[in-house]
Amino acid sequence: MDFRLSEQEEAFRKEVDDFIQKELPAGWTEESLYWPGGYGAIPDFEEINPAADRFRKRLAEKGWLAIAWPEEYGGGGRSHIEQAIFYERLSYYRAPGPDVGTLIAGPTILRFGSDETKREWLPRIAKAEIRFWLAYSEPNSGSDLASIRSTAIEDGDDLIINGQKTWSSGAHVSDYAWMVVRTDPAVAPHKGISLVIVDNKSEGITIKPLINILGFHSFNEVFFDDVRVPKSNIVGEMNQGWYYLMAALDYERLVVSIGGLRRTLEELLEYVRGTDGNGQPLSGDPMVRDRLAELAVEIEVADVFFWQTAWMLDRGLIPNIEASVLKLVTTELSRKLANTAMDVMGPYAQLERDSKLAPITGRVCTGYLDCISALVGAGTSEIQRNIIAMRGLGLPWS
Amino acid sequence: MDLGLSEEQEMLKRSARDVLQHECPKTLVKQLDESEEGYSPELWRKMAELGWLGLLFPEEYGGSGGSFVDLTVLLEEMGYNILPGPFFSTVILGGLPLLSAGSEEQKEDLLPKVAGGEKILTMALTEPSVSYEASAVKTTAIAANDGYVINGTKLFVPDANVADTILCVARTKEAADPEDGITIFLVDADSPGVEVTLLKTLARDKQCEVIFNNVSVPGENILGDLDRGWPVVQEMLQKATVAKCAEMVGGAQAALEMAVSYAKERVQFNRPIGSFQAIQHYCANMVSDVDGSRFVTYKAAWKVSEGLPAAMDVAVAKAWTSGAYGRVTLTAHQIFGAIGFTMDHDLHLYYRRAKASEMMFGDGAYHRAIVARELGL
Numbered sequence: 001m002d003f004r005l006s007e008q009e010e011a012f013r014k015e016v017d018d019f020i021q022k023e024l025p026a027g028w029t030e031e032s033l034y035w036p037g038g039y040g041a042i043p044d045f046e047e048i049n050p051a052a053d054r055f056r057k058r059l060a061e062k063g064w065l066a067i068a069w070p071e072e073y074g075g076g077g078r079s080h081i082e083q084a085i086f087y088e089r090l091s092y093y094r095a096p097g098p099d100v101g102t103l104i105a106g107p108t109i110l111r112f113g114s115d116e117t118k119r120e121w122l123p124r125i126a127k128a129e130i131r132f133w134l135a136y137s138e139p140n141s142g143s144d145l146a147s148i149r150s151t152a153i154e155d156g157d158d159l160i161i162n163g164q165k166t167w168s169s170g171a172h173v174s175d176y177a178w179m180v181v182r183t184d185p186a187v188a189p190h191k192g193i194s195l196v197i198v199d200n201k202s203e204g205i206t207i208k209p210l211i212n213i214l215g216f217h218s219f220n221e222v223f224f225d226d227v228r229v230p231k232s233n234i235v236g237e238m239n240q241g242w243y244y245l246m247a248a249l250d251y252e253r254l255v256v257s258i259g260g261l262r263r264t265l266e267e268l269l270e271y272v273r274g275t276d277g278n279g280q281p282l283s284g285d286p287m288v289r290d291r292l293a294e295l296a297v298e299i300e301v302a303d304v305f306f307w308q309t310a311w312m313l314d315r316g317l318i319p320n321i322e323a324s325v326l327k328l329v330t331t332e333l334s335r336k337l338a339n340t341a342m343d344v345m346g347p348y349a350q351l352e353r354d355s356k357l358a359p360i361t362g363r364v365c366t367g368y369l370d371c372i373s374a375l376v377g378a379g380t381s382e383i384q385r386n387i388i389a390m391r392g393l394g395l396p397w398s
Numbered sequence: 399m400d401l402g403l404s405e406e407q408e409m410l411k412r413s414a415r416d417v418l419q420h421e422c423p424k425t426l427v428k429q430l431d432e433s434e435e436g437y438s439p440e441l442w443r444k445m446a447e448l449g450w451l452g453l454l455f456p457e458e459y460g461g462s463g464g465s466f467v468d469l470t471v472l473l474e475e476m477g478y479n480i481l482p483g484p485f486f487s488t489v490i491l492g493g494l495p496l497l498s499a500g501s502e503e504q505k506e507d508l509l510p511k512v513a514g515g516e517k518i519l520t521m522a523l524t525e526p527s528v529s530y531e532a533s534a535v536k537t538t539a540i541a542a543n544d545g546y547v548i549n550g551t552k553l554f555v556p557d558a559n560v561a562d563t564i565l566c567v568a569r570t571k572e573a574a575d576p577e578d579g580i581t582i583f584l585v586d587a588d589s590p591g592v593e594v595t596l597l598k599t600l601a602r603d604k605q606c607e608v609i610f611n612n613v614s615v616p617g618e619n620i621l622g623d624l625d626r627g628w629p630v631v632q633e634m635l636q637k638a639t640v641a642k643c644a645e646m647v648g649g650a651q652a653a654l655e656m657a658v659s660y661a662k663e664r665v666q667f668n669r670p671i672g673s674f675q676a677i678q679h680y681c682a683n684m685v686s687d688v689d690g691s692r693f694v695t696y697k698a699a700w701k702v703s704e705g706l707p708a709a710m711d712v713a714v715a716k717a718w719t720s721g722a723y724g725r726v727t728l729t730a731h732q733i734f735g736a737i738g739f740t741m742d743h744d745l746h747l748y749y750r751r752a753k754a755s756e757m758m759f760g761d762g763a764y765h766r767a768i769v770a771r772e773l774g775l
Binding site (some may be wrong): 004009080283296394398 | 399400401402403404465488658662669670672678681683688693696697699701710714763766770774775
């Protein structure tokens with residue numbers, strides 16, 4: 001048993017840390033409203049940010065943007081422990097980095113795409129030249145994703161797509177949809193689904209903004225009316241999309257905001273040390289101490305789940321349960337962090353970013369709203385518990 | 399990074415599970431729980447033969463030179479199966495301080511006897527205030543003739559009812575710093591003036607009141623240095639806290655497995671209750687509690703084993719595992735329903751121990767206070 005990073009890993013951690021501190025625009029970490037686990041305040045989902053783009057390009061030059069891919073496709077070829085180190089540091093600084101292209105589309109193409117598909121898409125993703133948005137959810141297909149109704153009908157060398165996607169984060173600032181469509185309505189729901197890449201500029205696509213509860217335009221509804229897509233944009237085999245989707249979960253497992261949780265806790269600690277509460281620092285209040293210690297304990301628990309998952313992946317083990325537990329504990333912790341921060345800061349916590357006297361950039365105020373999305377996005381807490389119970393413990397479906 | 403058990407540790411784990419399953423069935427557990435002694439001398443001898451009692455001691459003292467992580471692996475299995483008896487008291491409360499502070503003579507005399515199953519030890523630390531702080535040590539040892547005379551009351555002393563030697567933590571000097579002036583004495587449990595009363599507890603573990611009434615102890619029975627016993631106690635407490643966590647992890651794992659297997663079998667509304675999401679989600683929460691406890695406990699155990707600073711990790715492990723074991727056993731009871739509310743059933747053995755373990759060496763709030771301190775608050 002050894003919980004230490006190797007010398008080489010320690011050096012990599014330092015290299016990543018130095019790089020981020022040097023390349024990230026000044027004040028980024030402090031000004032970012034990103035809440036660990038949340039989807040509502042990720043700057044990249046709102047608008048194209050030149051500073052974030054530059055940072056991502058620099059990551060690409062380092063070979064870190066697609067850190068997990070083989071080097072021949074512009075990736076970093078790094079181990080899962082190294083990926084974990086990288087993601088932990090990025091999230092600690094609330095830095096932009098991994099996205100739909102590098103985490104979902106790219107790895108899926110790598111594993112299931114034809115050589116042609118690989119050549120066409122991978123280098124551009126690895127170089128941060130194109131952005132993808134995730135076209136999964138529909139108005140009537142959320143947790144039950146296999147029930148999607150968007151259709152793609154073959155027409156010569158093309159597919160013709162009709163349907164509606166929703167909760168489409170960043171669709172308005174992306175180049176391509178990474179889309180699941182129904183290609184065979186006659187078979188069982190999960191056997192007739194295909195993955196297809198759709199150019200946002202295609203005729204027949206209408207993107208309408210949805211304003212999230214933070215007041216930000218992060219997601220959209222997207223309508224597809226007779227959108228024509230070349231069949232060569234199908235990823236892998238037709239009607240195999242569901243299996244690719246399930247496999248893709250493997251690649252996202254380590255992208256939890258473990259560093260972000262720690263960072264926000266540190267900011268809270270600093271706040272209670274420097275804030276007066278009835279004549280003594282808030283940090284002297286037994287309730288405050290207990291609540292923050294409770295958070296710290298749970299962050300340590302999440303932290304060991306995080307490294308355990310990375311370690312298992314490196315040993316070729318499939319961390320089914322661990323990955324779902326990791327998602328579950330980090331997102332529930334996101335909510336707890338927000339609520340504890342609200343309680344500890346009291347009335348000041350309700351002050352928004354632009355308000356006079358707003359503590360820590362008003363982040364707690366938005367975080368209180370944003371944490372809701374953490375427990376809903378990418379598989380709700382209930383779906384994670386279903387996975388743990390049925391796939392992990394073998395409890396019966398009926 | 400290597401977050402798994404070594405091959406030897408896996409072997410130890412398997413053999414411990416096997417031995418305990420065969421030699422310590424729940425019928426025996428319940429019988430021992432209700433007995434005065436609380437342990438089986440036969441099983442004790444067997445544990446000596448297996449090398450468990452000397453696992454942590456160097457070979458020269460009849461041990462096998464295992465690491466602290468090895469010991470936690472064994473303790474996890476003892477918690478999983480439930481093993482009533484003075485193993486924890488003898489090896490951890492008694493054995494560890496002896497090993498770290500004992501004179502060569504004391505070690506040569508006592509450790510081989512402990513490893514061979516001939517001597518049972520415990521430590522008398524807490525008093526009616528039930529605090530683990532140095533300032534709570536009020537029992538006095540006053541120099542007289544060639545030795546000392548101990549007076550005071552120790553409370554919640556585990557297994558004093560069967561101990562041969564009690565490590566008594568007493569104040570030998572009043573000083574401004576409460577940690578100064580504390581001395582550990584090896585007290586023969588048969589000494590005149592030692593009065594042991596077995597307390598009847600929730601978990602049927604054998605906790606005692608030990609009254610020292612003018613107990614004379616020769617000077618050579620001091621363990622370590624005069625007035626400088628507290629660091630020895632502290633070092634032991636840190637290990638004991640992690641060791642208790644390991645036991646709890648095992649117990650929580652057992653409660654989880656019992657509940658899951660029952661949920662698969664028990665049919666209501668014409669389907670296994672485990673197919674209901676309410677039950678599934680209970681089970682998922684238990685997994686998160688059990689695995690989280692195991693991982694933080696291993697991390698603390700590893701740090702302690704390596705001699706690295708571990709104050710934060712130990713407090714995190716105890717704070718989390720204490721709560722988790724309680725939640726897991728309570729949830730398991732909810733899944734078992736009425737059948738779990740019977741003496742015949744095994745689950746209450748775990749539910750009782752969850753609470754006893756939570757209280758031992760400081761509960762969640764106590765350890766969160768340490769975490770807060772470590773965070774710099």
